[in-house]
Amino acid sequence: MINKKIKKIIDTIFFTEIIRGMALTLKSFFSPAVTIQYPEEKRQPFPGFRGQHAFVRDEATGKEKCIACGLCGAVCPSKCIYIYTKEDPETRKKVIDRYEIELLRCVYCALCVEACPVGAVVLTENYEYSEYTRDALYMTKEKLMDNWDRFMAGEKGREYFKKFWTPGKDSFRAYPGQPVFKRQGAGNKEAGAEGK
Amino acid sequence: MGELEIEPEGKEIKTKEISLSMGPQHPATHGVLRLVLELDGETVVKCTPHVGYLHRGVEKLGENRTYLSALPLTDRLDYISSMSNNVGYVNAVEKLFGIEAPERAKYIRTIMSEMTRISSHIIWLGTHALDIGAMTVFLYSFREREWLLDLFEMTCGARLTASYPRIGGVRNDISQQFLDSLYEFTQQFPGRLDEYETLIDKNRIWLKRTKGIGVISAAEAINWGLTGATLRGSGVNYDVRKAFPYDSYDKVEFDVPLGVHGDVYDRYRCRMEELRQSNRIIKQCIEQLPPGPILSPDAAKFVLPPKEDLFKSMESLIHHFVLMTKGPLTAPPGEIYSASEVPKGELGFYIVSDGTGTPYRMRVRAPSFVHASVLPRLCEGGLIADVIANIGTIDIVLGECDR
Numbered sequence: 001m002i003n004k005k006i007k008k009i010i011d012t013i014f015f016t017e018i019i020r021g022m023a024l025t026l027k028s029f030f031s032p033a034v035t036i037q038y039p040e041e042k043r044q045p046f047p048g049f050r051g052q053h054a055f056v057r058d059e060a061t062g063k064e065k066c067i068a069c070g071l072c073g074a075v076c077p078s079k080c081i082y083i084y085t086k087e088d089p090e091t092r093k094k095v096i097d098r099y100e101i102e103l104l105r106c107v108y109c110a111l112c113v114e115a116c117p118v119g120a121v122v123l124t125e126n127y128e129y130s131e132y133t134r135d136a137l138y139m140t141k142e143k144l145m146d147n148w149d150r151f152m153a154g155e156k157g158r159e160y161f162k163k164f165w166t167p168g169k170d171s172f173r174a175y176p177g178q179p180v181f182k183r184q185g186a187g188n189k190e191a192g193a194e195g196k
Numbered sequence: 197m198g199e200l201e202i203e204p205e206g207k208e209i210k211t212k213e214i215s216l217s218m219g220p221q222h223p224a225t226h227g228v229l230r231l232v233l234e235l236d237g238e239t240v241v242k243c244t245p246h247v248g249y250l251h252r253g254v255e256k257l258g259e260n261r262t263y264l265s266a267l268p269l270t271d272r273l274d275y276i277s278s279m280s281n282n283v284g285y286v287n288a289v290e291k292l293f294g295i296e297a298p299e300r301a302k303y304i305r306t307i308m309s310e311m312t313r314i315s316s317h318i319i320w321l322g323t324h325a326l327d328i329g330a331m332t333v334f335l336y337s338f339r340e341r342e343w344l345l346d347l348f349e350m351t352c353g354a355r356l357t358a359s360y361p362r363i364g365g366v367r368n369d370i371s372q373q374f375l376d377s378l379y380e381f382t383q384q385f386p387g388r389l390d391e392y393e394t395l396i397d398k399n400r401i402w403l404k405r406t407k408g409i410g411v412i413s414a415a416e417a418i419n420w421g422l423t424g425a426t427l428r429g430s431g432v433n434y435d436v437r438k439a440f441p442y443d444s445y446d447k448v449e450f451d452v453p454l455g456v457h458g459d460v461y462d463r464y465r466c467r468m469e470e471l472r473q474s475n476r477i478i479k480q481c482i483e484q485l486p487p488g489p490i491l492s493p494d495a496a497k498f499v500l501p502p503k504e505d506l507f508k509s510m511e512s513l514i515h516h517f518v519l520m521t522k523g524p525l526t527a528p529p530g531e532i533y534s535a536s537e538v539p540k541g542e543l544g545f546y547i548v549s550d551g552t553g554t555p556y557r558m559r560v561r562a563p564s565f566v567h568a569s570v571l572p573r574l575c576e577g578g579l580i581a582d583v584i585a586n587i588g589t590i591d592i593v594l595g596e597c598d599r
Contacts, residue, residue: 017398024394034339048368050353074521077265082461109268109359114367115520117506117513123353161354163259166368169504171491178487181374182381 048163050108050123053101054152055144065120065143068096072112072121080105082111101144103129103137113164122161124151202396213241218583219458225587226323227594229568233580240583243575245568250598258558262523263289263363264499266558271357274596275558277316277539279308279348281356281596284536288363288545289440292532293363293524299486300442303434307332307378307445307481308351308360309536310474314343316387316539317467324464324588325396328405337417338367343381350374364495366523375482382479389471390465397468406461410574410586420570423563424541425470429455436537448480460589462480467591496522524555540564540591564597 011017036043045051058065073081084098110123124147131137140145151159213236220228228249234242234327254273258266271278271286283305290297322337330438345355351370352360382473396402417430427434435452437445453469455462494510496502500519505512518525529551535544541563548557567590574586 017360017400021332021395021399023390034342046350046353048353049349067519068546069522071517075262077261083375095197107268107272107357108354109271109357110353111265111268111359116498117516145202163368165503167362167491167495167500169502169503170369171490172366172493172496172502174488179370179483180485180487183377 009135015087017155018083045125045127047125047129049125050110052103052124052126052129052147053106053112053139053142053144054122054147055125055143056122057121057148057153058158064096064099064141065118066096066099067118067120068094069117071115071117073113075115077109077111078105078107096141099141101139103139104134110164110182119161122157122164125150125160125181126151145152211237212213212486216572216580220246225517227597228594229587229592229594229597231571231575231583231587233575233583238579240575240578240580243572243583245571247565247568248598250594252599254599255558255560258286259555262519262553263527263555264473264523265554267362268357268359271359273444273536273543273562273599274316274540274564275356276319276593277312278356279312279360280316280536280538281543282358282361282541283309283443284538285545286363286536287536288487288498288532288534288547289363290368290445291321292530292547292549293494293498293527295364295498296366297443297492298489300488301361302443302488303481303485303492304366304370305361305480306448307485308348308358308423309443309538310481311344311347312380313474313539314471314478315341317471318465320465320490320539320591321392323597324585324591325402325475327584327588328402330396330399330402336388336391336395340385343377346382347378349442350377360497362491362505363499365489365491369490375387375485378478379482381583382482385475386472389468389475389511393468403461404581405585406464406589407459408457409460409582410576412570412574416573417458420573421566422541422570422590423566424537425463425540426541426567426570428452429466429589430458431456436535438543440535442534444484445477447484448477450474450477460585463589497526519553525551525553525596527551527553535561538563540593540596541567560599562596562599564592564594565599567592570596 040045056065057063066087068083071084073083080102082100086097088095108123108191113122126147148157213234216233216235217230218233219225219230225231230249231248232244232246233240252272254269257269258384261269267282267285267585270281273281290431318337318341325333348358349355351374352358352367412430414432417427422436429452433452433454433560436450450473453473455464463515494514501512501515506516529549531546531548533544533546535542542561543559543563546559546561547555550556570590571586575583
């Protein structure tokens with residue numbers, strides 16, 4: 001009881017709790033920085049990041065994969081996808097005429113990617129999509145296909161797509177190698193946010 | 197200070213009450229909240245909150261979207277805990293449809309909800325401490341939050357607006373890297389919590405600013421409809437996770453921390469303790485996580501059939517098109533209320549279905565809205581500096597309040 005009182009008096013006089021806090025901040029002062037100097041250093045997003053859209057270019061034909069079904073526009077929660085179709089005079093098939101996404105209204109939920117039955121639209125890992133004009137963020141088919149060439153072309157795009165191809169068969173069943181907790185595997189320092 | 201009116205004799209000084217508008221662009225109001233304060237000197241005589249600056253009509257929009265398309269709207273209720281809102285919404289819709297998510301999906305959802313609780317509580321701690329004057333905690337807490345946001349990004353591709361759970365399960369499976377990194381987090385996080393507590397827990401300025409401020413008794417807290425840590429700080433043992441367990445909360449052990457005095461300091465202690473309990477829940481969930489499907493077989497009827505089937509079976513293709521354009525036409529008519537414990541309190545979804553693919557009515561019981569209504573009760577009679585502490589302690593997010 002008396003000890004407690006003495007301790008309290010010492011704490012009051014010598015600001016022990018404040019000194020303890022200051023010691024902690026001093027310790028952090030000498031520990032490595034956790035911040036990234038953004039414009040100079042850039043952070044690589046994880047696979048499956050939902051950034052700016054791209055329109056998939058079919059490697060076989062060099063044209064878009066889209067079959068003009070209109071599902072992406074129907075499921076879009078902010079109704080920002082506009083699809084105009086026409087009839088191809090040769091094959092008499094419905095093909096895409098204009099495909100436009102109003103990015104300023106988009107909420108980047110990736111439901112359009114999930115809705116697409118052929119995998120013709122995807123969100124890329126481009127997260128630097130600020131512009132100075134509204135027109136720059138009104139994406140036409142050509143701009144969207146440029147995005148695909150810039151960010152997703154080749155093997156990378158195919159790998160990237162896997163995260164969006166959902167629900168797959170594996171969602172409805174247990175599959176071998178499904179991630180579960182392994183006591184030995186825990187503490188894998190390379191994983192995720194390293195070094196924090 | 198009121199305007200001074202000096203009498204001709206110069207003896208008596210009268211003061212007048214002035215009204216001061218705090219916000220909507222005030223850094224300490226946590227969003228666009230406007231408080232009209234009637235001040236007598238430094239004492240608050242009357243406090244009137246004005247809400248609605250961030251109104252986007254989420255409830256009305258929900259009536260015009262299919263059950264799946266309405267999911268991203270719930271991200272934007274309480275934008276710093278989007279994953280919990282999603283879980284609350286999908287649980288409500290699952291209850292309406294009468295389907296149940298598989299065991300693995302439930303565990304994943306529990307993990308995600310608790311990760312959200314940690315990230316929301318540490319942003320609360322940081323900003324609350326920043327408002328009161330302790331800046332270092334803010335910097336430290338954002339360091340840990342970054343880790344969690346990275347984990348969200350790893351799983352669903354978005355850091356804030358997750359849209360990860362799906363009706364009948366979750367969007368995609370988690371990775372081994374995610375599990376390992378999260379387990380590492382649960383090992384380190386208690387140490388980080390101790391750091392925050394070293395900084396402010398016994399700090400005399402912190403104690404002076406929080407103890408005995410914004411006191412609300414248990415009975416009053418219940419009458420005002422408070423939920424979450426704001427209610428538990430007054431010593432009322434009510435937690436949706438314990439009272440009406442959803443997902444995997446009945447399979448894990450955790451305690452519900454309670455306060456005694458119902459002041460700002462007790463609510464702060466409650467939330468700090470909740471952080472430890474959330475950490476405990478995540479750890480147990482990771483250890484118990486079973487292998488298995490992440491989407492219920494019924495989800496093929498209500499949400500989406502497997503993509504692989506689209507070009508093999510005509511039926512799947514038709515299902516896919518109908519579900520995407522018109523929503524689940526087999527939705528049973530009826531009405532349900534389903535509550536979940538989000539970091540702010542009890543988030544309830546009241547959904548009326550008329551058997552079409554879109555909800556007939558989607559009402560959101562937002563804890564922040566209820567908590568904003570108690571602000572006058574907490575602030576009146578106190579000092580103007582304590583208004584800031586009171587706004588921080590009830591932990592409101594205006595996106596949810598105005599919907």
